[in-house]
Amino acid sequence: MFSSAKLFASAAFGTVALGTLAVSAVAVAAPVPAAEPLGYYAIGMTPDAAQIAQWSIAIKPDGSNLPPGSGTVDAGATVYGAECAMCHGTFGEGVDAYPKLVGGVGALKTQKLKTVGSYWPYAPIVYDYINRAMPFYAPRSLSNDQVYAITAYILNLNGIVPDNFVADAKSLAAVKMPNRDGFNFKDPRPLTHDVACMAHCADPKALTVTSDASKSGITPRTTGPVDTMQGTPTK
Amino acid sequence: MARASRRKMFKFGAAAAGGALVAASTRVASAAVPAAPAGPLDDAWGHSLGAGVDDRPYGQPSKYEKDAIRRYVPWLAQSPQADASFTPLQDQPGIITANGYFFERYHAGRISVDPAKWELMIMGLVKTPLLLKLEDLKRFPSVSRIHFLECPANGATEWPAAQLNSIQYTHGLIACAEWTGVKLSTLLNEVGVKPEGKWLLAEGGDGSHLTRSIPLEKAMDDCIVAWGQNGEALRPEQGYPVRLIVPGWQGNQMVKWLRRLEIGTSPWYTHEETASYTELLPNGTALGFTWVAEAKSVISFPCPEKPLTGGPGFYEVRGFAWTGRGKIKAVDVSFDGGVNYTRAALQEPVLDKCMTRFTIPWHWDGKPAMIQSRAIDETGYVQPTIVEARAVMGTAAVYLNNAIQTWNVLADGSVNNVQLG
Structure with missing residues (x-):
């Protein structure tokens, strides 16, 4: 008797709860489609073409979206001297650890020196990078003509364009960088295909310590906030 | 307890401070007995009033944890604004990296973005x-996911040889957090990607205006436009107010201070995916678009910073494993330099593209030991040895070092970073 009453009560409660859920689903949480259709949320504003143009600074390797303007190698030497040379050196040789911009062309296998001349595959991306990120201490402070001129000067330092080169949207797209074909953009990994050996995976007698960081002497001390050096690396 | 007897306890504690030791429980049970000596419960912090709720409106760690901090290698970069600091993995107990520990990587320094002025532009090959604005973004349906974020240069110094005697420096370019934000697919569905749109460009708002190209399939899969990090707003170091999370892929693709998303037909081949973050191989060609972080693991205790200090006996060996290809399936630990392995226990939760904690008991006999961990992910991929990795990548590589780490435990309990051949 008691049990059946209990049973009935639970069943009734279940019905009420289900009913509540159904109601709230309609009234409060309208179901969201698996893939929301275009403009479903209608939040934010639609920018106009002029606004979009202001944001649109990304250049592609084919030179698309390069802006109007131009710059000569000579003009570039002047701007570069004022804006870039303090870090990258007058002739792109690099100051301290700041990146070298010149050298190593054709010698990536032996010298491993990655410069604009030796490594960067696309001239329009030189413009893109200077325009978006340089100078380091004041990015986005150069005019289009100045960026074109610096690009011309750096390409000329690397022997990629002649002294009379004028950089603009058309001429940069036509420059073939020495390492244009040097990249494999299809990730070949995984590069190793091990099996998880659990026992006798190596000959214990053949195991030797080939290097020991406790003997390198270049680990910054890690004893507190003020870390001091044990040494400097040999490069 | 009556007020009088409590006062008695205070007096007693002070008087007995230099007395002989007995169990604390005995003393508490018979507080009125003057013969009971001081014990660990009667240290200074138990005799005084602590700080109030008005003391630290935003909390901070114990002053005794002052050495658990990010560190950087002074000779690594040209400027602190174009450098990286490292997560103190030796001090991270679980899979979540404290926001103050989370490693930094800047290309133009840590900027301070006014959230009231922040805007996100979504443009290119989209219908609308x-x-x-930030308040607009936060109105969209949101998700919270725990994912690691690893710099592809994690372990770079170890390609030529075992160089830095520290887990913080050999493995600390990784961190793991709970990210809250809008799925990128939600935003892309809202604007409607045109059929010819196959790639996404993400651009940051810092001085580097860093850009990375991401294929649309990944953008529509599990990427998050995130504003929340571990229970608070994204930290400035991590791109406040909004960064992109690209789960399991290179850290630099998770663009910080995100300001623009553009849809296009092909990759942009930006500076950060040609001049930087590409791997120059021994044959003179370079690998680009190496997006996924391969499976990797490391023992975080013991390690050079956290040696065995209790002499021979029981220790729990602990560490972290992760993979950008999904979940960690297993971690094996070797105590003999990789001759034999024993399967470790994975601690829950084991999540997708997330740091996973492993543990294994160890009765250390006090003899030198070469300890290693080896991760296996759900694709069946097995973490390689440094010898195997180097056979492909050479000794002058910078990125993609996911090799097995060997810690050399010495008889005195100290631990050194070594490589075996």
């Missing part, structure tokens, strides 16, 4: 371009 969109400009969002």
Whole structure:
């Protein structure tokens, strides 16, 4: 008797709860489609073409979206001297650890020196990078003509364009960088295909310590906030 | 307890401070007995009033944890604004990296973005371009996911040889957090990607205006436009107010201070995916678009910073494993330099593209030991040895070092970073 009453009560409660859920689903949480259709949320504003143009600074390797303007190698030497040379050196040789911009062309296998001349595959991306990120201490402070001129000067330092080169949207797209074909953009990994050996995976007698960081002497001390050096690396 | 007897306890504690030791429980049970000596419960902090709720409106760690901090290698970069600091993995107990520990990587320094002025432009090959303010972005349906974030240069110094005697420096370019934000697919569905749109460009708002190209399949899969990090707003170090999370892929693709998303037909081949973050191989060609972080693991206790200090006996060996290809399936630990392995226990939760904690008991006999961990992910991929990795990548590589780490435990309990051949 008691049990059946209990049973009935639970069943009734279940019905009420289900009913509540159904109601709230309609009234409060309208179901969201698996893939929301275009403009479903209608939040934010639609920018106009002029606004979009202001944001649109990304250049592609084919030179698309390069802006109007131009710059000569000579003009570039002047701007570069004022804006870039303090870090990258007058002739792109690099100051301290700041990146070298010149050298190593054709010698990536032996010298491993990655410069604009030796490594960067696309001239329009030189413009893109200077325009978006340089100078380091004041990015986005150069005019289009100045960026074109610096690009011309750096390409000329690397022997990629002649002294009379004028950089603009058309001429940069036509420059073939020495390492244009040097990249494999299809990730070949995984590069190793091990099996998880659990026992006798190596000959214990053949195991030797080939290097020991406790003997390198270049680990910054890690004893507190003020870390001091044990040494400097040999490069 | 009556007020009088409590006062008695205070007096007693002070008087007995230099007395002989007995169990604390005995003393508490018979507080009125003057013969009971001081014990660990009667240290200074138990005799005084602690700080109030008005003391630290935003909390901070114990002053005794002052050495658990990010560190950087002074000779690594040209400027602190174009450098990286490292997560103190030796001090991270679980899979979540404290926001103050989370490693930094800047290309133009840590900027301070005014959230009231922040905007996100979504443009390019979309049916309806969109400009969002922060409060707009936060109105969209949101998700919270725990994912690691690893710099592809994690372990770079160890390609030529075992060089830095520290887990913080050999493995600390990784961190793991709970990220909250809008799925990128939600935003892309809202603007409507045109059929010819196959790639996404993400651009940051710092001085580097860093850009990375991401294929649309990944953008529509599990990427998050995130504003929340571990229970609070994204930290400035991590791109406040909004960064992109690209789960399991290179850290630099998770663009910080995100300001623009553009849809296009092909990759942009930006500076950060040609001049930087590409791997020059021994044959003179370079690998680009190496997006996924391969499976990797490391023992975080013991390690050079956390040696065995209790002499021979029981220790729990602990560590972290992760993979950008999904979940960690297993971690094996070797105590003999990789001759034999024993399967470790994975601690829950084991999540997708997330740091996973492993543990294994160890009765250390006090003899030198070469300890290693080896991760296996759900694709069946097995973490390689440094010898195997180097056979492909050479000794002058910078990125993609996911090799097995060997810690050399010495008889005195100290631990050194070594490589075996």
